Amino acid sequence: MKRLIVLSLILAVLATIPSTASAYTLSGDIDGGVWFGGITYVYAVSLDFTGGLPDFYIGLALLGNGLYSVLFVPEGDYILFAYQDRDNNLIPSVDDYFGFYGELLPEIVSVSGNVGGLDIEISPLPATTITGTLDYSGTNTGLTFLQAATDPEFEYIEHFSILLDSAGSGEYTIFTEPGEYYIRAFMDLDWNFTYTAGDPMGYFGFPDDPALVDVTGGSASNINFTLYDPLDLDLTLEPVGGPIIIPAQGGEFQFTATLENNGVGPALFDVWTDVLLPDSSIYGPIILRPMNMPGGSQIVRIMTQAVPAAAPAGTYTYRGFTGNYPDEILTEDSFTFDKSAGFDLSPAFHDWTVSGWEGESNASSDLPPPCRLYPAYPNPFNNSTQLMFTLEDVAEVKITLYDIQGRCIADLANGSYPAGFHWITVDGSELPSGVYFSRMVSGNISTTVRLILQK
Numbered sequence: 001m002k003r004l005i006v007l008s009l010i011l012a013v014l015a016t017i018p019s020t021a022s023a024y025t026l027s028g029d030i031d032g033g034v035w036f037g038g039i040t041y042v043y044a045v046s047l048d049f050t051g052g053l054p055d056f057y058i059g060l061a062l063l064g065n066g067l068y069s070v071l072f073v074p075e076g077d078y079i080l081f082a083y084q085d086r087d088n089n090l091i092p093s094v095d096d097y098f099g100f101y102g103e104l105l106p107e108i109v110s111v112s113g114n115v116g117g118l119d120i121e122i123s124p125l126p127a128t129t130i131t132g133t134l135d136y137s138g139t140n141t142g143l144t145f146l147q148a149a150t151d152p153e154f155e156y157i158e159h160f161s162i163l164l165d166s167a168g169s170g171e172y173t174i175f176t177e178p179g180e181y182y183i184r185a186f187m188d189l190d191w192n193f194t195y196t197a198g199d200p201m202g203y204f205g206f207p208d209d210p211a212l213v214d215v216t217g218g219s220a221s222n223i224n225f226t227l228y229d230p231l232d233l234d235l236t237l238e239p240v241g242g243p244i245i246i247p248a249q250g251g252e253f254q255f256t257a258t259l260e261n262n263g264v265g266p267a268l269f270d271v272w273t274d275v276l277l278p279d280s281s282i283y284g285p286i287i288l289r290p291m292n293m294p295g296g297s298q299i300v301r302i303m304t305q306a307v308p309a310a311a312p313a314g315t316y317t318y319r320g321f322t323g324n325y326p327d328e329i330l331t332e333d334s335f336t337f338d339k340s341a342g343f344d345l346s347p348a349f350h351d352w353t354v355s356g357w358e359g360e361s362n363a364s365s366d367l368p369p370p371c372r373l374y375p376a377y378p379n380p381f382n383n384s385t386q387l388m389f390t391l392e393d394v395a396e397v398k399i400t401l402y403d404i405q406g407r408c409i410a411d412l413a414n415g416s417y418p419a420g421f422h423w424i425t426v427d428g429s430e431l432p433s434g435v436y437f438s439r440m441v442s443g444n445i446s447t448t449v450r451l452i453l454q455k
Helices: none
Strands: 005-008 023-031 040-046 056-061 066-074 076-084 097-100 109-111 128-135 144-149 157-163 170-176 180-187 201-203 212-214 233-239 251-261 267-276 282-293 298-307 314-324 328-339 353-357 360-363 384-391 395-403 408-417 420-427 434-442 445-453
Touching: 023 040, 023 056, 023 076, 023 109, 040 066, 066 076, 128 144, 128 180, 144 170, 157 170, 157 180, 170 180, 233 267, 233 314, 233 328, 251 282, 251 314, 384 395, 384 408, 384 434, 408 420, 408 434
Parallel strands: 005 157
Antiparallel strands: 023 066, 040 056, 040 076, 056 066, 076 097, 076 109, 128 170, 144 157, 144 180, 180 201, 180 212, 233 251, 251 298, 267 282, 267 314, 298 353, 314 328, 353 360, 384 420, 395 408, 395 434, 434 445
C-alpha cells in the first residue's frame, strides 16, 4: 500500500484555540518538505466524536521543514497530520506535501501531558483527485475512511482519505495517481484503521458490483455514494440425504450452502469452510472466498465435498463461517459426519477437494485464492502471532516486519514458495510494545497489514 494518504477536511473556518488548565504541547520535526516552499501546518485532530466536526488544534513549521509545536491541546486521544501549503490556499491540493504521524496509517497519540518526538514525514501528493459526496443516515458515529483500490474485493488499497465528520456524511477528496480505481468508504467503529465486517460500509456502484472510476486522463468528480449499517448475514449448511458415513477407502458427500444478506446495504466479507478432525485438530480452510453481496440477496449452492482415504476413523465436524478470515467470525454453521476407518492413499480420493461453487472445482491444496497476505491472528498479540499468506502459483515471496518509523525489524519470509496456504510466526518477545507493519511483496503485488504488540 502506498504512503499516499490524504484527509478530506473542510478548513474554511479555523476555530480559536481554547485556553484550558489541562492543556499540553505536542511537538516534533517535519521532514520531506521543500525548505522555504510554504508553511507546513500540523493538525492534532481529537478522536472525541461527540457530535459534529471534532475539535482540532494547529501548529506550524514556518520554513516548511523543522520543529513544530501544537499548543493548548487538552487531554485525550488524537491523530496528527501535516501538509505543506505550497499554493497558500489553506487546503490540501495537488501541489502540496502531506503526511501522517504514523506514516502508513495514522497512529493514535494519547495526551495526558506534554508529548515530544512526534516526527512527521511529508511527501508530494498525487497529481489527480477523486471527489464526491458521502451520505450516511444511520446512528453510528466515528472516523470514516475512503479507499481507492485496484480490485473490486478491495484487497489492494492504493490510496485513502479520511472524512473527519462524526456523522459519516460530507464532501471528500482522494488524491490518486492516474489509473482506474474502485472506491468504498467505511466508518471505523473499532479504531483499527482497517475495514472489519461490522463497520458501516458502502461503495461506488451500489446496488450493482463496484464500478471503476477512470482517472487515467484527469480527475473525476461526482463520485457519490452511501454508507450502510453493519451486516446482517445468515449462513446455513445442510447435508443432503441421511447420516453421512464415509467408507475406509474415502468418498464424498453433498451439502447445501445458503448465504443471505438481510441488510439494505452491500456486504463485503470472506466465507470459508474447514473440518474439525476426530482428534480436535483443524484442516482448512477448504473453501476461502471473498464475497460481494447486494442487500437483500441470497446465494444457494449444492456442494460436493471429497474425504480422502487417509483420513482417520471417527466423527468429523464440517464447519462454515462468514467474516474476515481468520480473526473475525460473524456467522457460522456446521454438521457432523463419520468415517469408518483409515486407509492407504487412494487414487480416487486423495485430498479434501470440493466442487459446486459457481460450477468450478476448488481444492485448498490445488487452487488456493490469489496471492494475499491476511491479517495477523491474534491481533493485538503478546509475544507471538501468526500471519497467513496464499499463492496461486509458485512464486518468490518476501515478507518484512517494520516498526512505526518505517525501520526494517526482521525478514519473516524470503524465498520461493509453492502454491497454497502458508503460515509464518511473528516473534515479538524481544520487541517493545507498539504498532508494527508486515509487508508482503511477490512479483508486482504488495500487501501491508498492521500488527499491535501489547505486553
